[in-house]
Amino acid sequence: MSRTENIKFSYQEIDDPDELVPSDKELLDMARKAAKNAYAPYSRFKVGAALRLESGKIILGANVENAAFPSGICAERTAISNASSNYPGDKPVALAIAALTGEGYSDEIVSPCGNCRQVIAEEESRYGNNIRIILSSRKKIWIIEKGGDLLPLQFSKDHLRSALR
Numbered sequence: 140m141s142r143t144e145n146i147k148f149s150y151q152e153i154d155d156p157d158e159l160v161p162s163d164k165e166l167l168d169m170a171r172k173a174a175k176n177a178y179a180p181y182s183r184f185k186v187g188a189a190l191r192l193e194s195g196k197i198i199l200g201a202n203v204e205n206a207a208f209p210s211g212i213c214a215e216r217t218a219i220s221n222a223s224s225n226y227p228g229d230k231p232v233a234l235a236i237a238a239l240t241g242e243g244y245s246d247e248i249v250s251p252c253g254n255c256r257q258v259i260a261e262e263e264s265r266y267g268n269n270i271r272i273i274l275s276s277r278k279k280i281w282i283i284e285k286g287g288d289l290l291p292l293q294f295s296k297d298h299l300r301s302a303l304r
């Protein structure tokens with residue numbers, strides 16, 4: 140016996156940043172500013188992330204590339220590692236992401252890579268709350284209410300539990 144299962148995923152599309160609620164607009168503006176601090180001499184694709192913590196603090200991240208490519212790190216994980224190291228226990232509640240190319244903010248919506256999706260999912264599991272994800276291009280914004288939705292069938296601590304018994 141076999142059957143096909145479906146995983147449903149929804150997001151909100153917004154055409155104008157001015158339609159965002161003020162806290163999301165602020166976070167996106169900060170992600171856009173953070174992109175300017177990226178060190179991306181190889182890809183010239185500068186990504187900024189702004190992570191809002193439950194206390195209201197906003198932690199910025201930008202990608203940091205390296206001539207040894209795997210040694211580089213993405214903007215999202217830079218912000219999350221910074222928050223985790225400096226404000227442990229202060230839950231991340233929202234993450235905005237923006238990218239700068241040679242011609243200004245990206246034409247396409249930029250979405251986290253697989254590694255970052257895994258790290259976002261772990262933060263949600265660690266603190267037991269959803270992280271609202273705000274993705275952007277020059278013109279459009281997508282809002283995803285739960286970061287883990289970007290990584291269906293994600294690997295988690297539950298998979299390790301049987302090994303740790």
Ligand SMILES: [Zn+2]
Pocket residue numbers: 213214215216251252253254255256
């Ligand atoms: Zn990434």
